[in-house]
Amino acid sequence: MLKKIILNLFRFLVGGLFVFSGLIKVNDPVGTSIKLKEYFEVFSQDIAGFFKVFIPYSLTISVVLIVLEVVLGVMLIFNVKKNLTVNFLLLLIVFFTFLTFYSAYFNKVTDCGCFGDAIKLTPWQSFYKDIVLLVLIGVLFLFKKDLLDSNGKWAKVVVMLSFLGALLVSIYAIRNLPIIDFRAYKEGVNIQKAMQPSGTLEYRYIMSKDGKEVILDEYPTDESYEFVDMQLKNPEFLPKISDFAVWTDQGDFTDLILEGNKVLVLFNNLEKVDKNELDKITPLVNELKGDIEVLVITASSAEEIEGLLAEKGWDIPYYYGDATVVKTMIRSNPGIILIQEGTIVKKYHINNTPQSEEVKSLLSP
Numbered sequence: 001m002l003k004k005i006i007l008n009l010f011r012f013l014v015g016g017l018f019v020f021s022g023l024i025k026v027n028d029p030v031g032t033s034i035k036l037k038e039y040f041e042v043f044s045q046d047i048a049g050f051f052k053v054f055i056p057y058s059l060t061i062s063v064v065l066i067v068l069e070v071v072l073g074v075m076l077i078f079n080v081k082k083n084l085t086v087n088f089l090l091l092l093i094v095f096f097t098f099l100t101f102y103s104a105y106f107n108k109v110t111d112c113g114c115f116g117d118a119i120k121l122t123p124w125q126s127f128y129k130d131i132v133l134l135v136l137i138g139v140l141f142l143f144k145k146d147l148l149d150s151n152g153k154w155a156k157v158v159v160m161l162s163f164l165g166a167l168l169v170s171i172y173a174i175r176n177l178p179i180i181d182f183r184a185y186k187e188g189v190n191i192q193k194a195m196q197p198s199g200t201l202e203y204r205y206i207m208s209k210d211g212k213e214v215i216l217d218e219y220p221t222d223e224s225y226e227f228v229d230m231q232l233k234n235p236e237f238l239p240k241i242s243d244f245a246v247w248t249d250q251g252d253f254t255d256l257i258l259e260g261n262k263v264l265v266l267f268n269n270l271e272k273v274d275k276n277e278l279d280k281i282t283p284l285v286n287e288l289k290g291d292i293e294v295l296v297i298t299a300s301s302a303e304e305i306e307g308l309l310a311e312k313g314w315d316i317p318y319y320y321g322d323a324t325v326v327k328t329m330i331r332s333n334p335g336i337i338l339i340q341e342g343t344i345v346k347k348y349h350i351n352n353t354p355q356s357e358e359v360k361s362l363l364s365p
Helices: 002-026 029-046 049-077 082-106 123-142 153-175 275-280 282-288 302-312 323-329 356-362
Strands: 203-209 212-216 226-232 261-267 293-298 318-320 335-340 343-349
Touching: 002 029, 002 049, 002 123, 002 153, 029 049, 029 082, 029 153, 049 082, 049 153, 082 123, 261 323, 275 282, 275 302, 282 293, 282 356, 293 302, 302 318
Parallel strands: 261 293, 293 318
Antiparallel strands: 203 212, 203 226, 261 335, 335 343
């Protein structure tokens, strides 16, 4: 009886966590694909070069893993095909545990993206979480003969609906933007304010004296102490945005970008842009000219962006931005962001490029 209770508890915990994790990531498959690409790049350098083969398929692999997480979690909760479910879950958690251990031990990918941008975990926190899951799934694997195997049609219908739902939401999020934006650059955020601490930052100091380490709340005036390290007491006060910068060869233009009304067209990689899709933006550039400034922020070279602007006839300025920051700001290449006095008013996927009238109404005084 006790064993049955424990197995059911483990089953609901594991299944629920997999569904929760999958549902968060199904909201932003592009974000998960970026993390997978990071892993593949690291593994191709550190382990074997063949991992480069997977980089172009990061988005497809992302969708497969996300949908698999949701479906396996639902199957475990409803006891559908218990042997297949537990075996797959064990394989997945062994794979995830390896990834998180590698990230933590070698400090390679500092955010595993286990819960997307909704819940941030350090590499070691991610690893410990996977160790706990490995133990829970290991117990289910060892005693899977004691788990019930549901033959109810309703349970299989729920599994099929979860599969279709996760797949369709993933496709929607890819072709549009994340339904819920958990990132620092979400609509309504004032970038200038988000770049400032939300309170007074306080530190504690790790000092050494007579061969022993002590932690002090204030820096000592006693010169016999030797400085070892310092720790932030209130990391929750750190700026939500610390990496936003825009520049040209003439210098930094970050403050200028955050003044007045701006329409930002962001490219994280010009090589991967469908040039025909850009025709959707051309009317916006032409019709807003003289009313609202439209400008490009790109992580590509001057030669690439100047060639594109000339090809499309866009007489607008361009600035440089970090590729990772651009990808964080918007999950579209290119994407469009409306900014008013530093506040993000609206974000658009290239598939949903707005009309000039809509932009003017949103950025009106």
